Amino acid sequence: MSLHIYDTSTRAIREFVPVEAGRASIYLCGATVQAPPHIGHIRSGVNFDVLRRWLTRSGYDVTFCRNVTDIDDKIIRVAAQEDVPWFVVAERNQRAFAWAYDTLGCLPPTVEPRATGHVPEMITLMQRLIELGHAYASGGDVYFDVKSYADRYGSLSNQKLENMRAAADTDDESCKRDPRDFALWKGEKPGEPTWPTPWGPGRPGWHLECSAMATKYLGPTFDIHGGGIDLIFPHHENEIAQSQAAGDGFANFWMHNGMLKIGAEKMSKSLGNSLLIPEMVQKVRPVELRYYLAVPHYRSPIEYSEEALQEAAAAYQRIEGFVTRAAEVIHDVDADAPLPQAFVDALNDDLGTPQALAVVHEVVREGNVALARGDKEAVARLLAETQNMLDVLGLDPRSPQWRGAGSDLAPVVDALVAVALEQRKAARARKDYAAADAIRDQLAAAGITVEDTPHGPRWELSR
Numbered sequence: 001m002s003l004h005i006y007d008t009s010t011r012a013i014r015e016f017v018p019v020e021a022g023r024a025s026i027y028l029c030g031a032t033v034q035a036p037p038h039i040g041h042i043r044s045g046v047n048f049d050v051l052r053r054w055l056t057r058s059g060y061d062v063t064f065c066r067n068v069t070d071i072d073d074k075i076i077r078v079a080a081q082e083d084v085p086w087f088v089v090a091e092r093n094q095r096a097f098a099w100a101y102d103t104l105g106c107l108p109p110t111v112e113p114r115a116t117g118h119v120p121e122m123i124t125l126m127q128r129l130i131e132l133g134h135a136y137a138s139g140g141d142v143y144f145d146v147k148s149y150a151d152r153y154g155s156l157s158n159q160k161l162e163n164m165r166a167a168a169d170t171d172d173e174s175c176k177r178d179p180r181d182f183a184l185w186k187g188e189k190p191g192e193p194t195w196p197t198p199w200g201p202g203r204p205g206w207h208l209e210c211s212a213m214a215t216k217y218l219g220p221t222f223d224i225h226g227g228g229i230d231l232i233f234p235h236h237e238n239e240i241a242q243s244q245a246a247g248d249g250f251a252n253f254w255m256h257n258g259m260l261k262i263g264a265e266k267m268s269k270s271l272g273n274s275l276l277i278p279e280m281v282q283k284v285r286p287v288e289l290r291y292y293l294a295v296p297h298y299r300s301p302i303e304y305s306e307e308a309l310q311e312a313a314a315a316y317q318r319i320e321g322f323v324t325r326a327a328e329v330i331h332d333v334d335a336d337a338p339l340p341q342a343f344v345d346a347l348n349d350d351l352g353t354p355q356a357l358a359v360v361h362e363v364v365r366e367g368n369v370a371l372a373r374g375d376k377e378a379v380a381r382l383l384a385e386t387q388n389m390l391d392v393l394g395l396d397p398r399s400p401q402w403r404g405a406g407s408d409l410a411p412v413v414d415a416l417v418a419v420a421l422e423q424r425k426a427a428r429a430r431k432d433y434a435a436a437d438a439i440r441d442q443l444a445a446a447g448i449t450v451e452d453t454p455h456g457p458r459w460e461l462s463r
Helices: 039-057 073-082 086-103 119-131 206-218 229-245 277-283 286-294 306-329 341-348 353-373 376-393 410-429 433-445
Strands: 004-007 012-015 023-032 061-069 135-138 141-144 182-187 202-204 221-228 250-257 260-262 448-453 456-461
Touching (some): 023 039, 023 229, 039 250, 039 286, 086 277, 119 135, 206 229, 206 250, 277 286, 286 306, 306 376, 353 376, 410 456
Parallel strands (some): 023 061
Antiparallel strands (some): 004 012
């Protein structure tokens, strides 16, 4: 079976057929950088990173665009509260998001455009909409006229125009022809940043930026647009309206990941229940946090609990344990070994990571049996299958991301531990077990666990 995806716009699972054969284009609504990220934000990054990796493994040349909203009402509000320029807030939190994505093993996007860098494209799009009768300037603002698009507006969120609430995105609704019209451009206000336009100085509305940036980097029609389910309305609905009203085909597929909740509430900064990434990676290792976020189906909600987090960490450690032990027996893994068909079928069925990880655990169980009976041929095959599956999911414990090879200190630590283990080996050879135990205790005190195996000592950083 080829890749099939649940498309929010049709509310059906559809076969993925790209706009251009052999190429796949993805636009992911990234961060609005008024605050640092919690795990609900980064869940989206992990889910779409798995999609991107799977498309690449399936033979597609992937262009992945993930935007940054670096000017917004919320950013301006935080800046005013802190009495700092808006760009200080945006830059600080943009760096926090970049660190969080990297820490959880998300591949860098092909391009990561910022809203403030694409005002010319936004002006062009507004001009097209005004000329076509779908937008109008009023009081220094520019609005999208939803009634001009009434026959199609609401199709993504499955709503009728007459049942929709007011946009509530301006201080003065009297400038609008209809309260449901949404702001493409907001006129100049004291203390706010501005850019010049034919309709007066001001700044972008929230929705306009994504349409301008998506089509600049992916073309007028592209394959997949993603984001959290909370963005379906109004953000994604408005993106579709302004893009298609201007004559662009826009996204062929709409994918939305579920929310992460504590109790019955969606995780959000406003609820004060955010779990920030630096805090989370003190509870479990980054790779274990990635596993926790990748295990549920991307469309399912996650009900956060400490118990579930620790269970996920333990499950990952079982996989890691097999890979580590098998790698001591099999030194060269076949990176081109075929993936188990059940794993392929799971991911092709709307990115079914729960089923895919079930296949990983089954192969690991077979691998442990093969290790116990000393069947090196079976171990080699099962290790290759396991690592290749984990590579698709961004969870391979032997990848540089999780082995710390990217750290400047990793080679130094490696060399120092090797020296200590040689000294311990020499002490044991001369039957000086007190000295050998002392070396092991000193390593443990430094956060390094040593395990003696039939193939020699194995070490890892203590969890």
